[in-house]
Amino acid sequence: MSLERLDIRGVRNLSAQSLRDLRQVNVFFGVNGSGKTSLLESIHLLGLARSFRTAHIKSVISHGQNDCTVYGEIAREQGPVVSVGVRRERDGNLDARVAGTPVKARAELAQVMPLQLVHADSFGILTGAPIERRQFLDWGVFHVEHQFLAAWQHFQKAIKQRNSLLRHGKINEYLLRPWDEQLAVAGEQIDASRAAYLTALKPVFEQFLQQLSPHLQDVELRYRRGWDRDLALVEALEQSRTADVQQGYTHIGPQRADIRVVFEGKPAADNLSRGQLKLVICALKLAAGELLQLAGHGPCIYLVDDLTAELDIEHCRQVATMLGEMQVQQFVTCIQRKDVEAIWRDIDPSSTAMFHVEHGDIQRLPAE
Numbered sequence: 001m002s003l004e005r006l007d008i009r010g011v012r013n014l015s016a017q018s019l020r021d022l023r024q025v026n027v028f029f030g031v032n033g034s035g036k037t038s039l040l041e042s043i044h045l046l047g048l049a050r051s052f053r054t055a056h057i058k059s060v061i062s063h064g065q066n067d068c069t070v071y072g073e074i075a076r077e078q079g080p081v082v083s084v085g086v087r088r089e090r091d092g093n094l095d096a097r098v099a100g101t102p103v104k105a106r107a108e109l110a111q112v113m114p115l116q117l118v119h120a121d122s123f124g125i126l127t128g129a130p131i132e133r134r135q136f137l138d139w140g141v142f143h144v145e146h147q148f149l150a151a152w153q154h155f156q157k158a159i160k161q162r163n164s165l166l167r168h169g170k171i172n173e174y175l176l177r178p179w180d181e182q183l184a185v186a187g188e189q190i191d192a193s194r195a196a197y198l199t200a201l202k203p204v205f206e207q208f209l210q211q212l213s214p215h216l217q218d219v220e221l222r223y224r225r226g227w228d229r230d231l232a233l234v235e236a237l238e239q240s241r242t243a244d245v246q247q248g249y250t251h252i253g254p255q256r257a258d259i260r261v262v263f264e265g266k267p268a269a270d271n272l273s274r275g276q277l278k279l280v281i282c283a284l285k286l287a288a289g290e291l292l293q294l295a296g297h298g299p300c301i302y303l304v305d306d307l308t309a310e311l312d313i314e315h316c317r318q319v320a321t322m323l324g325e326m327q328v329q330q331f332v333t334c335i336q337r338k339d340v341e342a343i344w345r346d347i348d349p350s351s352t353a354m355f356h357v358e359h360g361d362i363q364r365l366p367a368e
Contacts, residue, residue, distance in 0.1 A: 010068035030357035036333035114300035130258040155186035184234035209283035226256035
């Protein structure tokens with residue numbers, strides 16, 4: 001799968017753009033503030049109908065514009081080219097279409113064009129709150145386990161109703177019990193899917209990390225499901241009921257799950273340098289994409305913002321080589337052209353497109 005055409009209108013400081021004949025490796029270089037990250041943000045909008053930089057769509061839309069629009073054409077290994085279009089308005093309204101047909105759920109977009117993102121905020125997987133690690137985990141589970149989305153939606157409905165009852169207080173167990181049972185069924189399904197996915201991910205992650213840095217071979221992923229591992233979720237909810245009623249929310253369950261990333265038994269975030277942390281992040285993202293292909297779901301598209309930040313040229317080359325071996329499409333940004341030439345020096349020019357970004361304008365460089 002690859003994005004062959006990309007049209008952008010009304011996104012931040014970018015002028016209207018129409019990029020055709022996109023390649024496996026698409027590199028955008030230019031000074032900070034030129035619009036490189038906005039280009040990646042546009043692709044993210046196309047795939048998920050939201051930005052990875054802000055939750056406020058108003059900030060994404062160009063000054064003086066009422067909306068922004070991103071249109072793409074996606075080539076698949078089998079079947080015809082699929083058109084995808086996303087328009088976001090300042091008031092938050094969304095108009096998304098796949099092959100000309102309106103889609104109501106963002107999950108439908110995500111299935112059409114799976115994305116993996118590596119950027120400055122990706123460090124949150126290691127240094128941020130548990131929700132960031134759950135989102136990384138659930139991305140993979142969503143794409144390889146078709147039943148996961150239904151279980152997750154069922155769980156969200158059940159916990160919303162349960163928490164609503166808890167906030168009102170003065171309730172008895174007979175009111176909570178039906179929601180406990182529904183929450184427990186969906187929660188156990190979510191946990192089983194997450195645990196199975198992480199079991200499959202670990203050896204792939206370890207292989208990539210070993211290639212990137214043999215010194216990090218002691219990095220380990222540990223899964224915490226969000227409640228006592230010796231109890232069924234319905235039992236844990238019953239034991240937690242008094243505290244839940246007193247404090248007005250559900251304390252335990254898959255919404256409290258986490259992945260611990262440890263190095264030599266200690267939190268990796270506290271014991272590794274920024275460069276080493278970025279290698280761990282790259283290995284996690286590479287492993288997630290590889291597992292998607294191993295599961296028979298085809299490749300995802302990688303968005304890599306400022307690859308050279310925290311990494312030396314040699315490690316950048318290693319990441320670029322691994323992405324090339326996976327045969328995934330890449331949209332990568334960096335600041336200087338000399339970095340582009342150093343990192344991708346051995347790549348077949350026919351599979352690479354180079355773009356210079358300046359003051360919101362994107363210019364394709366002639367093939368050498």
